[in-house]
Amino acid sequence: xxxxxxxxxxxxxxxxxxxxxxxxxxxxxxxxxxxxxxxxxxxxxxxxxxxxxxxxxxxxxxxxxxxxxxxxxxxxxxxxxxxxxxxxxxxxxxxxxxxxxxxxxxxxxx
Amino acid sequence: xxxxxxxxxxxxxxxxxxxxxxxxxxxxxxxxxxxxxxxxxxxxxxxxxxxxxxxxxxxxxxxxxxxxxxxxxxxxxxxxxxxxxxxxxxxxxxxxxxxxxxxxxxxxxxxx
Numbered sequence: 507x508x509x510x511x512x513x514x515x516x517x518x519x520x521x522x523x524x525x526x527x528x529x530x531x532x533x534x535x536x537x538x539x540x541x542x543x544x545x546x547x548x549x550x551x552x553x554x555x556x557x558x559x560x561x562x563x564x565x566x567x568x569x570x571x572x573x574x575x576x577x578x579x580x581x582x583x584x585x586x587x588x589x590x591x592x593x594x595x596x597x598x599x600x601x602x603x604x605x606x607x608x609x610x611x612x613x614x615x616x
Numbered sequence: 617x618x619x620x621x622x623x624x625x626x627x628x629x630x631x632x633x634x635x636x637x638x639x640x641x642x643x644x645x646x647x648x649x650x651x652x653x654x655x656x657x658x659x660x661x662x663x664x665x666x667x668x669x670x671x672x673x674x675x676x677x678x679x680x681x682x683x684x685x686x687x688x689x690x691x692x693x694x695x696x697x698x699x700x701x702x703x704x705x706x707x708x709x710x711x712x713x714x715x716x717x718x719x720x721x722x723x724x725x726x727x728x
Contacts, residue, residue: 510658512658539716541718546723547720547721548704548718548719548720548721549659549704549718551715551717554715594656596658596659598658598659598716600716603661603664604649604661604664605649605651605659605661605706605716606661607651607658607659607660608658609657609658610656610657610658612656
């Protein structure tokens with residue numbers, strides 16, 4: 507089945523630790539996006555990539571980093587510089603007709 | 617940046633009633649989309665309406681778009697308990713970069 511796969515579903519991070527969230531798609535879409543969602547809130551754009559080996563900062567990129575070495579993969583690293591990382595993270599691949607979303611990763615700082 | 621804002625923030629109705637939620641946005645768009653999110657899950661694409669369209673139907677969903685007022689509405693007819701979810705509108709930029717901006721969502725609760 508075609509779609510977006512995010513892993514892990516739940517992730518716990520210790521203070522000062524970097525963690526990487528995985529996002530893989532087999533839809534052959536060029537564009538991939540990372541959003542952050544806080545409880546009861548909308549989606550805020552972290553980073554997006556329109557093509558392999560290229561990506562742009564979204565509205566809240568500070569404390570995050572990404573890479574796009576393959577069309578299928580767009581991992582997000584939450585660095586220790588992100589002071590309030592506890593949130594629900596959603597990855598999406600975008601095409602002309604809309605967006606396909608993964609099921610999300612819930613990150614909690616312990 | 618342009619952003620859709622949904623109204624109301626929360627809506628509670630009885631099963632069988634219609635649910636209407638609205639979205640306003642700030643700048644010109646290529647298209648507007650509606651998504652649904654069940655609690656703790658990813659978003660699911662419901663319907664897309666292009667800037668040159670005024671109304672679109674999909675099953676029990678009816679979407680309208682008024683570009684002069686920069687607003688859209690989503691109507692769910694004959695609602696069911698399974699429609700309980702958050703609904704988001706998203707707009708994209710006419711620049712063609714597929715940079716979708718999401719609103720803050722309407723939380724719909726359908727009571728059985």
